[in-house]
Amino acid sequence: MKKNKLFFYLLMQLSFIAFSQMPESDIWLFKIKSNKQGQISLYDSLNITKRKGYDNQPSFSKDEKKIYYVSVRDDKQADIYTYDLKSKKQNRLTHSAESEYSPQLSRDGKSLSLVAVEIDSSQKIHHVDANDGVFLKKYNFDSVGYYQYLNDDTLIYYKLTDPHSLRMHVLKTGEDKWLCNSPTRGFKTIDRNKLLYGIKDSAKVDFYIYDFTIQKAKLFTSYPSINEDAYWHNQLGLMKSEGAKILRYVVNKNVWEVYLDLSAFGIKKIARFMFDSQNKYLVLVNNT
Numbered sequence: 001m002k003k004n005k006l007f008f009y010l011l012m013q014l015s016f017i018a019f020s021q022m023p024e025s026d027i028w029l030f031k032i033k034s035n036k037q038g039q040i041s042l043y044d045s046l047n048i049t050k051r052k053g054y055d056n057q058p059s060f061s062k063d064e065k066k067i068y069y070v071s072v073r074d075d076k077q078a079d080i081y082t083y084d085l086k087s088k089k090q091n092r093l094t095h096s097a098e099s100e101y102s103p104q105l106s107r108d109g110k111s112l113s114l115v116a117v118e119i120d121s122s123q124k125i126h127h128v129d130a131n132d133g134v135f136l137k138k139y140n141f142d143s144v145g146y147y148q149y150l151n152d153d154t155l156i157y158y159k160l161t162d163p164h165s166l167r168m169h170v171l172k173t174g175e176d177k178w179l180c181n182s183p184t185r186g187f188k189t190i191d192r193n194k195l196l197y198g199i200k201d202s203a204k205v206d207f208y209i210y211d212f213t214i215q216k217a218k219l220f221t222s223y224p225s226i227n228e229d230a231y232w233h234n235q236l237g238l239m240k241s242e243g244a245k246i247l248r249y250v251v252n253k254n255v256w257e258v259y260l261d262l263s264a265f266g267i268k269k270i271a272r273f274m275f276d277s278q279n280k281y282l283v284l285v286n287n288t
Helices: 002-020
Strands: 025-034 040-047 054-060 066-072 078-084 090-092 099-105 111-117 123-129 135-138 144-151 154-159 165-170 176-181 188-191 194-200 205-211 216-223 230-233 237-242 245-250 255-261 270-275 281-287
Touching: 025 066, 054 099, 054 270, 054 281, 066 099, 078 111, 099 144, 111 144, 123 144, 144 188, 176 194, 188 230, 194 230, 216 237, 216 245, 230 270, 237 270, 245 270
Parallel strands: 025 054, 078 099
Antiparallel strands: 025 040, 025 281, 054 066, 066 078, 078 090, 099 111, 111 123, 123 135, 144 154, 154 165, 165 176, 188 194, 194 205, 205 216, 230 237, 237 245, 245 255, 270 281
């Protein structure tokens, strides 16, 4: 029993250290223009966090007028900030004793969920008010690395076990179901019944789609790289980043194609990216 407690404590310490050893990163925003043939181009590129330090994990507000993101400033504290797309002003949203990561807006747009590294190094999902950052509630299951809501009562999360695992948690009943080991951090809900996730080995990532109605996973495709960043686009399907490029998997051809090459903008290594729901904006994280 003592050995198990010691292992769990060390695992939490390692996860906290991993969060604290962060790369230099900036958040870039692009406007999207498309033609009648469906081809897109990017314009009005802007580095919205242009500074030394860690700025990461952007997501759009429900009205898509601002971006939530994580920033680590001089106090070494990870807090949630907002960027207003119209005024181009930044604002610190959270002021707690914990470090916060992975901000996601709730379906009603009133609260923001996030992963909080608490004082005892546990990592739990908290909810704060989306407008003023005031704490609202938290879920007590621990060791959360990343997460996605499948619906209002069920979420998928990356658990800091040994090895790391992907799990489904039902909030109402507390049911916690194992889905796989060695998942990538990039997993996305396709709809309320399906989940895209990756399993990595030493040379590649295999992408699966899990159908919760039949409780089975099916191999979708693979890519010969261990880069964990992946995204599910409602119209374009599976996308991923490699260096300065965003790739798209074309199902009917069974090939990966370069969708966007951002090297001309000075982008070196895309760590995360996402589109807004109207496909008017692309936001990404560039590791410098």
